Amino acid sequence: MGPTTGTQAQWYSEVTAHTPAAPIDKMTLSVQAAPTGQTTVTNSARSTTALWAPATVSVSASGAQLSSAALDGTTISYATAWGGSCTTAPARWTVSPTLMIVPAAGLTAREALAPGTSADLCVSIQPGATLLAQHPGTTLSVTTELDAQAPAPSTWSSPPATWTTTFQVPLSPAPTAPLLGECDVVTNNDKEVHITWSWTGTDTVSRWRILQRRGGSNEWLAVASTTALPKQPGNSYAATFEPGKNAGAVKVRAEFVGRPFVDSAQIFTFIVDNTSNGKVRCGGKQPADTPPAAAGTTTAPADGALDAATPLPTPTDDTATRGTSTADAPAVAATATPVPAESHVAGNRVGDGETAPATERRE
Numbered sequence: 001m002g003p004t005t006g007t008q009a010q011w012y013s014e015v016t017a018h019t020p021a022a023p024i025d026k027m028t029l030s031v032q033a034a035p036t037g038q039t040t041v042t043n044s045a046r047s048t049t050a051l052w053a054p055a056t057v058s059v060s061a062s063g064a065q066l067s068s069a070a071l072d073g074t075t076i077s078y079a080t081a082w083g084g085s086c087t088t089a090p091a092r093w094t095v096s097p098t099l100m101i102v103p104a105a106g107l108t109a110r111e112a113l114a115p116g117t118s119a120d121l122c123v124s125i126q127p128g129a130t131l132l133a134q135h136p137g138t139t140l141s142v143t144t145e146l147d148a149q150a151p152a153p154s155t156w157s158s159p160p161a162t163w164t165t166t167f168q169v170p171l172s173p174a175p176t177a178p179l180l181g182e183c184d185v186v187t188n189n190d191k192e193v194h195i196t197w198s199w200t201g202t203d204t205v206s207r208w209r210i211l212q213r214r215g216g217s218n219e220w221l222a223v224a225s226t227t228a229l230p231k232q233p234g235n236s237y238a239a240t241f242e243p244g245k246n247a248g249a250v251k252v253r254a255e256f257v258g259r260p261f262v263d264s265a266q267i268f269t270f271i272v273d274n275t276s277n278g279k280v281r282c283g284g285k286q287p288a289d290t291p292p293a294a295a296g297t298t299t300a301p302a303d304g305a306l307d308a309a310t311p312l313p314t315p316t317d318d319t320a321t322r323g324t325s326t327a328d329a330p331a332v333a334a335t336a337t338p339v340p341a342e343s344h345v346a347g348n349r350v351g352d353g354e355t356a357p358a359t360e361r362r363e
Helices: 130-133
Strands: 029-031 038-043 051-060 076-080 093-095 099-102 111-113 118-126 141-150 162-167 179-185 193-198 205-213 218-227 238-239 250-256 264-276 279-287 334-337
Touching: 029 141, 038 051, 038 162, 051 076, 051 093, 051 099, 076 205, 099 193, 099 218, 111 118, 118 141, 118 162, 179 264, 179 279, 193 250, 193 264, 218 238
Parallel strands: none
Antiparallel strands: 029 038, 038 118, 051 111, 051 141, 076 093, 076 118, 093 099, 141 162, 179 193, 193 238, 205 218, 205 250, 238 334, 250 264, 264 279
């Protein structure tokens, strides 16, 4: 041994150690673009398992995001599958009423996905009554954001991955129309009539209206209006009103909250024996599309102008109907009350299969 340069030491020792290269990986979750309700989620990491889950969801119609209130009653859930379709798989995550994504009962918050492998992800939507009423036939955009993280003790996480799919809200089934029953003349003055109708629908009726055709036109005005009535035996309802000197045909309208109204498929017609006193007879029932000129007759010439009628204003929130609706016509006194199916008022009656008999003309 000899001295080294710049030192008085008489010896030295040297050891070389070889270490493997430090592993480098990247946590990345990729989602295949798919407009349908199923997509593929892939863990693009080389050696790291991804613990992944859908993190957030939003639903929009025509670019406007829907609130949780608009989705009230709507069920949104996610399912997974490996190597097959997940459309029939049980729910892995569900969406709460506040649009929070939570794991199904008894399951962990995240799914494990080995590096370089894929899984199928499906979203299922069962529309609620509010969505059906407010957006029938509308195509919605459903945007889901997914994230992933490495198993502990690592703290790696992936950037969010976004998947947008579409869902078409089905059209709401048409509400059940009222079915006209009987027409009776109230015998104390022969100017009022008492009509009945039945209804077997399951929707909640917010208001019943009796609409009368004005003269020979297709304009319909309300002569009686009432809020929802409880169902009676036979699902029967009734209203009493004066047809007036014009004696235009009448029909029954059911109005609903958040749904279009529906009218009876038939109309009641009336016969005025003398327009000077407004006494009427029930004329019969005809299809609602019967032309005005063929619906109802009078046996004496009119002695003046038609009863005054004011066009009705745009419906307010208490009617809660869509389309052209009507409001109350305060100039006409009328009542509407529920009655048992077999109830009636004595007098000139027209019911199913009946016609108006000839009656004595009274001045």
